[in-house]
Amino acid sequence: MSDIKKLSRLYDRNKANILENYFQFLRFKSISSEIEHQKDSANCASWLKDYLKQAGLAVEVFESPSGNPIILASWSGAGPDKPTVMIYNHYDVQPVDPLELWTSPPFEPTIRDNKVYARGAQDNKGQCHYVISAIKYLLEEQGTLPVNIKLCIEGEEECGSGFLSEILKKQTSASFFSSDYLLIVDLGYHKEDVPAISLGVRGLCALTVEFKGANIDLHSGSHGGIVYNPNHALVEVLAKLRDDMGRITVPGFYDDVVDVSSSELENIDMYFDQDEYFANFGVRPNGGEKSYKFLESAWLRPTLEINGITGGYTGDGFKTVIPATSKAKISCRLVPNQQPEIIARRLSEFIQKITPDEIKVTITEHKGGASVRTSANSVISRTASRAYSEVFSKPCGYVYEGGSIPIVSELASKSKAEVVLMGFGLPSDMIHAPNEHFGLDRLEKGFITIARILQILGST
Amino acid sequence: MSDIKKLSRLYDRNKANILENYFQFLRFKSISSEIEHQKDSANCASWLKDYLKQAGLAVEVFESPSGNPIILASWSGAGPDKPTVMIYNHYDVQPVDPLELWTSPPFEPTIRDNKVYARGAQDNKGQCHYVISAIKYLLEEQGTLPVNIKLCIEGEEECGSGFLSEILKKQTSASFFSSDYLLIVDLGYHKEDVPAISLGVRGLCALTVEFKGANIDLHSGSHGGIVYNPNHALVEVLAKLRDDMGRITVPGFYDDVVDVSSSELENIDMYFDQDEYFANFGVRPNGGEKSYKFLESAWLRPTLEINGITGGYTGDGFKTVIPATSKAKISCRLVPNQQPEIIARRLSEFIQKITPDEIKVTITEHKGGASVRTSANSVISRTASRAYSEVFSKPCGYVYEGGSIPIVSELASKSKAEVVLMGFGLPSDMIHAPNEHFGLDRLEKGFITIARILQILGST
DSSP: OOHHHHHHHHHHHHHHHHHHHHHHHHHSOOBTTOGGGHHHHHHHHHHHHHHHHHTTOEEEEEOOSSSOOEEEEEEOTTOTTSOEEEEEEEOOBOOOOSGGGOSSOTTSOEEETTEEESTTSSTTHHHHHHHHHHHHHHHHHHSSOSSEEEEEEESOGGGTOHHHHHHHHOGGGHHHHOOSEEEEESOBOSBTTBOEEEEEEOEEEEEEEEEEOSSSOEEHHHHTTTSOOHHHHHHHHHHTTBOTTSOBOSTTTTTTOOOOOHHHHTTBOOOOOHHHHHHHHSSOOOOSOTTSOHHIIIIISOEEEEEEEEEEOOSSSOOOEEOSEEEEEEEEEEOTTOOHHHHHHHHHHHHHHHSOTTOEEEEEEEEEEOOEEOOTTSHHHHHHHHHHHHHHTSOOEEEEESSOOTHHHHHHHHHTOEEEEEOOBOGGGOTTSTTOEEEHHHHHHHHHHHHHHHHHHHHO | OOHHHHHHHHHHHHHHHHHHHHHHHHHSOOBTTOGGGHHHHHHHHHHHHHHHHHHTOEEEEEOOSSSOOEEEEEEOTTOTTSOEEEEEEEOOBOOOOSGGGOSSOTTSOEEETTEEESTTSSTTHHHHHHHHHHHHHHHHHHSSOSSEEEEEEESOGGGTOHHHHHHHHOGGGHHHHOOSEEEEESOBOSBTTBOEEEEEEOEEEEEEEEEEOSSSOEEHHHHTTTSOOHHHHHHHHHHTTBOTTSOBOSTTTTTTOOOOOHHHHTTBOOOOOHHHHHHHHSSOOOOSOTTSOHHIIIIISOEEEEEEEEEEOOSSSOOOEEOSEEEEEEEEEEOTTOOHHHHHHHHHHHHHHHSOTTOEEEEEEEEEEOOEEOOTTSHHHHHHHHHHHHHHTSOOEEEEESSOOTHHHHHHHHHTOEEEEEOOBOGGGOTTSTTOEEEHHHHHHHHHHHHHHHHHHHHO
16 A cells, blocks of 8 residues: 555544544634734634644643744654654634625634635644644554654734744744754645645735824815825825836845746746636736736735825715825835845835925834745755655646745744745635635645655655 | 994893803704714704794705705895895814814813814804804894895705705705805904905815725735736826826816916915914925915915825734725815816826726716805905904905815805805814814804994995
C-alpha cells in the first residue's frame, strides 16, 4: 500500500472525530478585531491547548496583556538527529458583517455540497485543523513522529499579529522558534485540482492620513471660494500618487524593488483568464500598471491602494458642508527589498510635500510587514512539492500570493528556517466575506499532505 | 418719541412673553432632513399655526403627503390701497451632529452672555420669531397693521424646499403668493453693528455621484494591481474638476456667468480681513479661484465643492479592502445666469466622460435653485435700508450672500414682488454647526426693523 493510501486510511478511520473537532473549533467566535469577542478568542485558545495536550504535545500559552493568547506547542521525541519543523497557523477569524448575506449562520458550521460553510472554515481554522489533526493521529497511530514539531498558532493574524511580533522580538523565547523548516499553512493554489505552492507573499505598509482645514465644518455657501476644502485637497493629493500609466509617483518608491528572474518565472503559470475574472467579479481587470501582465501586477509588483476615504456628509439627501477634516486609509503591497518603514516614510513625506498650504496633515502608520520570497529549489519547497504531487497524482506548480502575511518575515528571520508558503485555499472560498467555506476533500488532502511532508522530511 | 423708541418700548413691554414663546419654538426638534423627526416638525407647524391664529392672522396649513407642512398666514385688514408684504421664513432646522460638541443640549435653549444657544436659534427660528412677534404685538397694540401681510413659513428649507416648490408650481395657489414686496428674512450682515442688506444669493445645483467597480468588495492583496479601485477612480475624476488656479474645468461651466457691474460694486465693501478669518476658523483663506478677491469668490463667482466623499473602510485600525463602490456629493454655487439644470447636466456629462472604463457611474441630481440678485435702488431695498439705518443710527451697507436659498427665485417669480434679502445673522452664529446661537440684542433689533419696514411701506 502506498504511503498516500495509508495516510488516506488513517484519515478515514478518524474522520468522524476529526469533523466533530473541526466543528467545535469553528463555533468559537474568535474575531480578533472586535474587542467584544476577546473572551471567545480566549475560550478558543483554551480549547486548542487542551486538544494539543491530549494529542501528546507540550503546550505553552503566551497570555497577551491586551490581546489574544498565542499557543506554542512542541513535540521533540524524534531527537536531535531529526529536523525540527515549525508550522504556523492562526485561530482568529475576520468579522462576519454583513450578516444578512450568510446562507447559514457563520458560527454554526453547515455542510452543503461537501463543503463546510462557516467563518474560518478555510481561513485559517480549516487549515489549522488539518495540521493539528494530522499530527495528533500520526502520533496516536505510531506512538512517534518522523520529525520534531513546533506549532505556532496565534490569535491576532487578522488584526496585525501585534502580540506575536512582540514575542518574537523578546530574546527569551528565541530558542522556541529556532527550527529547520517553517511551514506557513495559510495559503493555497489558484485552480481546483492543480496543486501549487507559493513562492512569495507581498509585504504591506498602511497609513491613515487625516487632512484638517478649518477648526469646524463650514457652510459651502459662505465659505465656498474662500477656504481650501479638505475633501478637494485629499482628492488632489491622492490622485497624484499614481500616474496615468498606473505607476506610483512617490519618489524612491521603486528604488529597492527586486525583479523575479526570468528563470524563476519559467516555472510559473502566468495565464490570467479575463473572462473568468469578469464572470466572478462583474468587472474587467483594468487597474494597476499598464506595462505589466495582470499576474505580474498582482504578484510581483508593488501596489498602492486607497482602502478607505471619508469626508463631509454622505448620508441621504444633501448637506452643503465644507468639512473640517477628511481622511483616507492607504496601503501599499510591497515586494523584496522594499522595507515597510522606508516606504511608509517616503509616502508620508510625499503626501506632506504635495498637500496644499493651510491643510494640516496627520499621518498614522499601521503595523506592516516585509515581503517574503522563497526558492523553488529549497529542501522544504521540493519536499512540499513532492508531497502535493503524490497526493494529487500530478505535478505541483508554483504561484505567488498577492496578499500579505506580515508576520512571515519576522517568523522566518527568528526561526532561521527554510520557509514554504502553502495551504489548500482556493480563490472561490470567500474568505473575509459572507459564506466562507472549505471543501471536505481539501480538509482530507491537507491532512495527508502535511503528514506526508513530515514523513519525507523525517526519512532523509 | 421717535418711531424706533416706540417700537423698542413695545418690545420691552412684551419681552418676557416673546422670549418664552421663542424658547417654545426652539424646543421642537424640527430637523427636516431626518425622517424620524417628521412628527416633531408637524408639532412645530401646529404650534406656529396656533401662535399666528392667536395673533389675529388667517392661517392656512398645506399638508405635505410626504414632508413637512407649510404655514401660509395672512392679514388683509389694511385694505386694497395699502401694499401687500410677503415675508418668507422657515421653521425647520439642520441636524445636530456631532452632539458631543454642544456645550448645552441643542433643543434646550440656554442663555449665555446675552446669546441664546440652540439649534435654530438663528437659522431660521430666531429670524422667523422676531418677524411673527413684531406682527403679533404691532397688531395687538394698534388693532391694525400698516400694510397687508402674507407670511410663508415652510418646513423643508434645509432639505431643498421640495414641497413649497411643488405648491408654487400649482396654479391654484397663485393668488396667495402675489404681493408687492417680498422679504426673505433668512440672511444677515457681516460685521456686528454694521447693518447691511444682501443684493444677491447664489444659486445651487447638487449631485450625488456613485462609482461602482466589482460586484463585491475585494481583497487588496489578491486584486491590487488588477481591478480599478473605485476610490482611485473617484479621486482622479474629482481632482480633474478644478485646475491648479482653482478654476472649474467643466466645459461650458462659465458660459452664462454675468458679472456684477463696476457701478453696482461701488457701494459694496469688499474688504476681507484675513486675520479675523484665521481667528474665527483656524485656517487662512487659500481656496477658490486664485485670480479673484476673496469676497468676489465667495459672493459673485460660481464654485464647485465636494461636500462629501466616502468609499471603503474608514473605521479604527485597517482593512485592506478594495471597495465595490465609492461615492461623492458635489454641489455648485451658481450666479446669474447659470441655470441649475444646465450646469448639473454639464457636470454630469463631464464626469461620465472622464471616468475610467469599467467604472459604472450613477449620478443623482438633487433639487437646486437659481441665483437671485436684487437692485439697491428698488423701493423695498431703500425701505429696508432706511429702517436698518434708523435702528442702528448709522448707514446701512450692501453685501452679497454666498449661500443659496433655492426657493427665492421661485417665490420671487410667483409673487411678482420686489425682493429684499435681509436678516440679522452674523457669520459667527455657528449656523448648521454645534453651538448655534443668536444675540438677544439682534432678536430685538429684528423685531423693531421688521415693524419699522411695515410702517414705512404703509405710510407711502
